[in-house]
Amino acid sequence: MEEHVIDQSVPPPVQGEEEHPSLALANSAMALPGGHTIDLLGSPAQTNQWLTRRGLAPVDAGVREMCAAQLRSLREQIRSLFAARADGVPALPAAVAAVNDAMTRVPTAPLLRWDEKTGPYRTAPHPTTAIVDLALATLAADAADLLTSPDAERLTACGSPPCNRFLLRHGRRQWCSTRCGDRARAARAYARRSGGG
Template identity: 85%
Template sequence: MMEPAIEPPGPPPAQGEEEHLSLALANSAIALPGGHTIDLLGTPAQTNRWLTERGLAPVDAGMREMCAAQLRSLREQIRSLFASRAEGLPALPAAITAINDAMTRVPTAPLLRWDDKTGPYRTAPHPTTAIVDHALATLAADAADLLTGPAADRLTACGSTPCNRYLLRHGRRHWCSTRCGDRARAARAYARRTNSA
């Protein structure tokens, strides 16, 4: 019997992830020191687990690679918009389009289809596709709410290299975790010692 692969633990949730699922999605690819990364959406099973932990999919949703890829793609578009907002730069039109497309993916009724042999019929999307579309729409709407709401001014990138996560700043804190804050303080102390020597 094979032992399941143990994933290295990632940092704790960044400030604001509990309130904003889109922030948790943006932070689901974590850059670590030494050029290592953790991708919480790296496989369909990991994607299913991530969605289940956030109430966006049942445990047995049966994610496929296409579903995981759609979520990873939305993550990159949201990260692009968060970077634009945090740095005060214009947003990429493709990122805006991706968010709007995701928000409008969930049909409210069975869609009309046409079979060349049997003619018109109505059908709901495949159950897994419906779950993924609902999750994408929920995450995109949350990103839009975050970017246009009062918390947008507090959105910032973690100030510790090489961390690539975002957080909602409270006070002067601009690190996503204690680990990143400690690493940044240690780097500053090392730079001071090196410069004074």
Template identity: 75%
Template sequence: MPPAPGEEQHPCLALANSAIALPGGHLLDALATPAGADHWLLERGLTPGPAGLQEMCASQLRAMREHVRSLLAARAAAHPARPAALAAVNDALTRVPTAQLLQWDESGPFRAAPHPTAAMLDHALAAVAADVADLLTGPDAERLAACGSPPCNRFLLRQGRRQWCSTRCGDRARAARAYARRTQQPTP
């Protein structure tokens, strides 16, 4: 599927849209496997190279996706945000250390950076968290919308009157409206 409007500028939209509901109850999930999640991060420049993610890290990324989706949905529908989603984004923003941390083992104290794979994921999650915070508080927030073509679950930044994430969704919505008009029974 082509990226929804705004995904190229906002990695948080790309993350939210990384699981796509398709007609017939099918789901296309780019983060379903650790290799898929690793590829997704690398493709968007959120990691400097392959991170070699394990299932635990891919699961963290999928959990962040659900929190981001929750915040985007709340903003698009003008509802309050879930506290758990806010806490997860704020945790990701503050989790990335800016210096080597003090560590201690049987030989004594030392300074070291976290495990490289974990650090790459933490930096990627922090980048997505910062982006969602910027999107929700910035000028593009007013343009944020959910795709208007069920069962699509993607988010987009509206451009003009456009209410769909792709031409495919717009065509499907127009076809459904036309079918509904043709099959509508006249009322006596």
């Protein structure tokens, strides 16, 4: 029941989240008006559900708190990198190191296998115990790809405080959602009416 309430208040995905799961990860903790927050990785079950929705873990992966904490930690490092890129400032070396560590923790090259009946094939090695490590590597690699791609020029933070989500700007749009855009326009209109700006 609690899950249903949370889902109702979650803003829709932002521009770029479908193509870049690292952007979805960065936006999985949201600040809302009135000092409220939503953390889509707040519990192991929520983390498992988030990973499953993105094809990064099976429904029955049985994510534990330690794994959920690793994902939340990577989220903060990726948020730090996205903020540095959006603001045009140097990244924290620890954030770069965390992303590189996550990318190199598991083999990402599909390895050669040989089946007695069907012969040679290639597959990525990821035993069940490494599901979260593989998800971390995939998300970290996506963040590195995004930060080094032409899309990085469009990476920006939502322009409607207190929202803390990132998006890939499309045209002049500077908000992550219609809700944030309406809130920002209403705040500007109020400031003009009250003589505050």
